[in-house]
Amino acid sequence: MQTEVHQTMEGQFQLLFDKMKIEMQNQTAELKDSIAKSIMDSMNEKLIPIVEENKELKIRVDTLEKEIESLKGAGRSNNIVVFGIEEKEKSTGSLSNYYEN
Template sequence: MDQQFQLLFEEMKIEMQRQTIELRESITNSIMDRMDEKLTPIIAENKKLKQKINTLEKEVEYLKREKKGNNLVIFGIEEGEKSISELFDNFKKILKDNINIDLQQREINKLYRLGKNKIAHKPRPILCSFINKWKKEEILKNKRNLKEIHVSEDYTKEVLEKRKALMPKLNEEKKKGNIAFIKYDQLIVIEQNTNADKRKRELSTSPQLPSKIHTKKHQMPSSLKSNRSNAFDIMRSHSLTNISNNSKQ
């Protein structure tokens, strides 16, 4: 009897454990479903906000780029001017002497040194903001001929960091013999195609084509010859007919 009660008790215990597990899973699933229902709109809203933030970041970057679009940063002009007018005269003289560009005050919006404190043994760079972009572009096109100074685009802090990070890769590509340069914040690499040169050499040393092929080019098809002869015959017969008719008249 006691053994039967013991078996019954074990069965009840197992059943209770099974029901407890099922109840726990049911409650867990129910809670998760409710959480999903509440989280789904929040996740969707979060996705929309991320897209808006991404769009706003691009717009801000565009505005920053446009704001700096007419600017140049000049390096190497000795610091010692007593006024902005004197600084302008120094810059104007360098441009005229080096690349023969005549700069007028009316073409400049702003001109000032960057940084508050003077750097020892090194002149502070100068920011020059032009009224029109064409004058800035003209200076950039001739910047290689500038001997006394160096000019550069006015990049944002983020772009400067990207350009700095790309420098090791730029040097690596140049060592490989490729043409590489940084355009704004992107690395442009033009690989040297040695296969093209090899192909050119192979073509230049290839034997000439047989003479028969050349003669075929200039050979007139027999059909054209027959057509030409038929045309002459028709013209001759037509002219003879006209002559005979005229003689009868």
């Protein structure tokens, strides 16, 4: 009889232990999910200003590239190539003065 009681108690302790183990595993999984979500939220919060700055910088780069192309075009519009004439002047101003006089 005592052996039966001992086996019954042992079985009940094993069931209790198994339930506690499952509960601890569930809590561990919930904690992992909660921590991961918290980390992701924090990272996203920190990334928002960086993403915004990146967008602004892309727009600025695009604007500057257009401005550079415009300036290149304006610089080329004053260039004239004349073959057969010796070029003694070193700047556009001195060249203009030479041919105007």
